[in-house]
Amino acid sequence: MEFINDYWQKTVRAAAIFWPHLLSAVLTLIIGLIIIKLFKKLMLRLIASNKFDTTLLKFIMDVLIWTFRALLFISIITKLGVETSAFVAIIGAAGLAIGLSLQGSLANFAGGLLIILFKPLRVGDYIEAQGEAGTVAAIFIFSTKIITPNNQSVYMPNGALSNGIIRNFSKETLRRTEITLSVHHSSDISFVKTIISDTLKADKRILHHPEPVVMVKDLTAEAVLLSVFAWTSNADYGWAVSDFYQTIKKAFKDNQIEIPASKTYVTLESISPLQRADENKKTARA
Numbered sequence: 001m002e003f004i005n006d007y008w009q010k011t012v013r014a015a016a017i018f019w020p021h022l023l024s025a026v027l028t029l030i031i032g033l034i035i036i037k038l039f040k041k042l043m044l045r046l047i048a049s050n051k052f053d054t055t056l057l058k059f060i061m062d063v064l065i066w067t068f069r070a071l072l073f074i075s076i077i078t079k080l081g082v083e084t085s086a087f088v089a090i091i092g093a094a095g096l097a098i099g100l101s102l103q104g105s106l107a108n109f110a111g112g113l114l115i116i117l118f119k120p121l122r123v124g125d126y127i128e129a130q131g132e133a134g135t136v137a138a139i140f141i142f143s144t145k146i147i148t149p150n151n152q153s154v155y156m157p158n159g160a161l162s163n164g165i166i167r168n169f170s171k172e173t174l175r176r177t178e179i180t181l182s183v184h185h186s187s188d189i190s191f192v193k194t195i196i197s198d199t200l201k202a203d204k205r206i207l208h209h210p211e212p213v214v215m216v217k218d219l220t221a222e223a224v225l226l227s228v229f230a231w232t233s234n235a236d237y238g239w240a241v242s243d244f245y246q247t248i249k250k251a252f253k254d255n256q257i258e259i260p261a262s263k264t265y266v267t268l269e270s271i272s273p274l275q276r277a278d279e280n281k282k283t284a285r286a
Contacts, residue, residue: 025079032072036065055122055139059112062141108142111158115139120162125170130156174207175237177230181248182223184258189216189224195251196228199244205236223260 043061047054116139121127125136127146132154134146143155169175183192193214200212212230219225232240252259 021079021081025076028075028079029072032068032075036068036072039068040065054124055119055136056116058123059116059139059141066141105142107159108157111160111162112139112141112144114162115144115158120166121168122170125168127169128167129161130164132156170234173234174231175234177228177232177237177241177244179228179230179241179244180217181226181228182220182260183226183252184260185224187224187257189226191255192226192257195255195257196226196248199248199251200228200230203240203244203247205232205240207231207233 040061043057047057047061115121121136121139121144123136123138127133127136132146132148134148134152134154137145137147137153139145139158141158143157144161146154146156148154181196183189196214197212200206200214201208206212207230210231212228214226214228217225217227228244230244249259251257
């Protein structure tokens with residue numbers, strides 16, 4: 001009984017000493033989480049205001065939130081009585097081991113910094129990279145999220161993205177079409193060019209400066225290939241090209257301009273039963 005009583009008294013004294021530390025750690029956790037939540041709301045408001053670079057703000061928000069969480073964790077364990085110097089040494093050793101095992105993640109983090117600094121892409125840009133194409137939805141610390149035209153989310157590692165080829169379709173305000181049309185060899189090429197030029201001039205989305213160009217691209221066995229170069233704004237590019245195809249097809253039909261179709265020739269030879277028997281005998285001998 002004396003041993004139990006002594007053990008109980010020591011437990012009570014230890015709890016009395018530890019209780020303020022525990023209460024302080026809990027209060028630190030609650031206050032820290034509230035501050036991080038308020039900071040996140042503030043950053044989201046700044047992003048929604050469109051007064052600053054959205055891509056940069058989102059990246060800074062992610063980095064600072066994770067930094068605040070790490071500092072909050074260190075503050076809590078300090079309140080609980082863990083020696084900071086010993087903990088820092090443990091963190092350093094663990095950081096070295098984690099750094100060696102997570103070299104890819106560090107490369108992705110560095111890639112994210114390069115993307116933010118040099119801005120080859122921004123949130124809202126339509127890009128093609130790593131075999132995928134879509135609109136950039138967010139740039140995170142380690143990856144970049146794009147939304148494909150069929151509404152699928154694709155996450156690309158920032159390391160591979162920053163070191164690879166990025167085709168950014170939204171970077172420039174203007175975009176040039178490069179359309180190839182084919183007409184029959186019997187067609188009057190000058191007349192065909194006139195029809196194409198008139199079709200381009202009729203579309204207000206096609207810019208007059210730089211002036212559209214229609215030129216002969218190639219002569220094949222089946223057709224004369226014409227290249228159509230015209231400039232539009234980036235926003236009008238897709239619909240302008242689609243409407244041009246529809247309009248030029250009707251214009252060719254109205255003016256009896258033939259669009260050649262590829263042809264396949266099949267030769268059938270008639271073989272008599274006697275010839276077939278001879279062929280079978282030769283095959284059997286062989």
